[in-house]
Amino acid sequence: MAFLALGGINSHLKGVTPSQKAFSLQNGSCTSAVIYSRSNRVNLKCIWGALTGSSQSRMLGATTLNRISCKSESIPKDQSGVLEKDDTQGRKKLAVFVSGAGSNFRALHQAALNDLIYGDITVLVTDKPSCRASDYARENNIPVIIFPKSMTEPSGLSSADLVTTLRNFEINFLLLAGYLKLIPEELVQAFSRSILNIHPSLLPAFGGKGYYGMKVHKAVIASGARFSGPTIHFVDEKYDTGKILAQRVVPVLANDTSEDLAARVLKEEHSLYVEVVAAICEGRLCWRKDGVPLIRKSWDEEEYY
Numbered sequence: 443m444a445f446l447a448l449g450g451i452n453s454h455l456k457g458v459t460p461s462q463k464a465f466s467l468q469n470g471s472c473t474s475a476v477i478y479s480r481s482n483r484v485n486l487k488c489i490w491g492a493l494t495g496s497s498q499s500r501m502l503g504a505t506t507l508n509r510i511s512c513k514s515e516s517i518p519k520d521q522s523g524v525l526e527k528d529d530t531q532g533r534k535k536l537a538v539f540v541s542g543a544g545s546n547f548r549a550l551h552q553a554a555l556n557d558l559i560y561g562d563i564t565v566l567v568t569d570k571p572s573c574r575a576s577d578y579a580r581e582n583n584i585p586v587i588i589f590p591k592s593m594t595e596p597s598g599l600s601s602a603d604l605v606t607t608l609r610n611f612e613i614n615f616l617l618l619a620g621y622l623k624l625i626p627e628e629l630v631q632a633f634s635r636s637i638l639n640i641h642p643s644l645l646p647a648f649g650g651k652g653y654y655g656m657k658v659h660k661a662v663i664a665s666g667a668r669f670s671g672p673t674i675h676f677v678d679e680k681y682d683t684g685k686i687l688a689q690r691v692v693p694v695l696a697n698d699t700s701e702d703l704a705a706r707v708l709k710e711e712h713s714l715y716v717e718v719v720a721a722i723c724e725g726r727l728c729w730r731k732d733g734v735p736l737i738r739k740s741w742d743e744e745e746y747y
Contacts (some may be wrong), residue, residue, distance in 0.1 A: 534561035534614040534723040539589075539621035540568050544575025546619035546640060549712040550719060551582065558716060561723040564611050567604070569595065569623050590623065601628040608633070615722060618677060619715070622654055627679045635729075637677035638722075640715050642707050644689055645673040649682030659700040659707070670694050670703060672711040674718050676735065687727075687735045688747055690714045721747075 536554075538547045547566070553559045566579040567587045579586050587607060591598035599607060605628060608616070618625070618639035630637065641649055643658045648670075653661065662670045671691045676684035690710045694703060718737065721727060726738040728746075737747040 535564040535612050536561050536719070537565045537567055537608055537611070537613045537616050538563055539616065539618045539625075540566065540573065540575040541570050541622045542573050542575065542620050544573070544578060544619060545708065546711055546715050547575050548578060549716060550617065550619070551578075551584075553716040553720070559720045559723055561614070561719065564613060565608070567616075567621070569598070569621070571595070575620075590626075601626045605629060605632045615719070616677075617715075617719065620655075624681060625677050625679075630677060630679055635676060635735075638674055638687065638718070639677050639682070639684070640711055641673045641675065641682055642670075642704070642711065643673065644669065644671050644691070645675060645682055645686060649673075651681045653682070656700050656704060659703045662694060663698060663700055663703060668694055670707060672707055672714055674714060685733065685735050688714060688718050688737060 536550070538544075538550060540547050544566075547563075550559065551563050554562050563584055565585045565587055566575065567589050568576050569589060569592075570576070571586060571588050576586050587604065588595050588598040589604050591600055609632075613633075614636065616629075616633055616637040618637065621639075625637065641653075641658075642655070643649060643653070643662060647667070648658050648661050648665075659670070669691050671689060673686055674688045675682065675686045678684040690713075692703075692706045692710055721737045726741070728736050728738060730736055739745040739747055
């Protein structure tokens with residue numbers, strides 16, 4: 443089985459040659475993208491073709507598949523030949539969903555402030571308006587939306603009202619970061635292929651209803667698994683079953699407690715989520731013909747996470 447790994451995993455694959463570490467993947471669909479590289483921005487268009495090769499050849503280390511090719515299109519240059527920045531398309535607008543402390547939310551927000559992400563956290567959605575993440579949002583002038591409406595939170599929005607509100611904010615992507623409620627079908631359909639979740643295990647292992655927070659890490663240690671790590675996946679109508687976008691591997695050490703493992707995984711969560719969100723804001727997300735999402739490592743390299 444191949445991991446869709448964003449960094450991390452290669453450093454743990456001892457005895458594997460560089461050519462085997464490369465995840466050589468095949469054509470999918472990729473819409474026109476706007477690429478940002480520090481001070482310059484380049485308009486690129488992905489050219490894609492038909493998928494070839496067996497399922498086996500799509501595994502880790504495959505070398506027989508054609509690559510996705512991208513070419514620049516009408517890129518403006520100044521007199522020195524340097525690409526000019528094009529600001530016709532603005533920064534992406536992001537909505538983050540949380541239920542607790544929101545450490546991933548804070549990591550994403552700081553990354554956006556430091557221009558590591560070409561996007562801004564426009565709104566926070568929570569089912570617990572008194573949580574620490576809500577306090578952080580208010581301190582940073584980020585609007586807080588309560589969802590869903592319930593007996594304990596009568597001021598919360600309905601699914602239909604949330605969809606309308608997010609559209610009024612012109613939200614591009616929804617990012618779940620420790621949000622424990624199931625996302626309703628209405629929201630999934632309204633933001634198809636635009637909702638991500640981060641989970642603290644290597645899905646599909648240790649996922650599904652009831653697997654969250656420290657429960658995940660206790661289950662991993664109890665199973666005897668030697669590796670764990672965060673997974674970022676697209677959200678569908680069920681818990682933790684959407685297509686996997688990126689994973690990062692960490693070791694489970696012999697004497698680990700659940701707290702030890704949680705800290706190790708959380709550190710990787712913070713960097714992984716920032717990298718993935720940066721990629722989707724830059725348009726480096728492509729879809730393989732069989733529906734698997736891929737992230738191009740950079741627009742200078744034909745390699746995929």
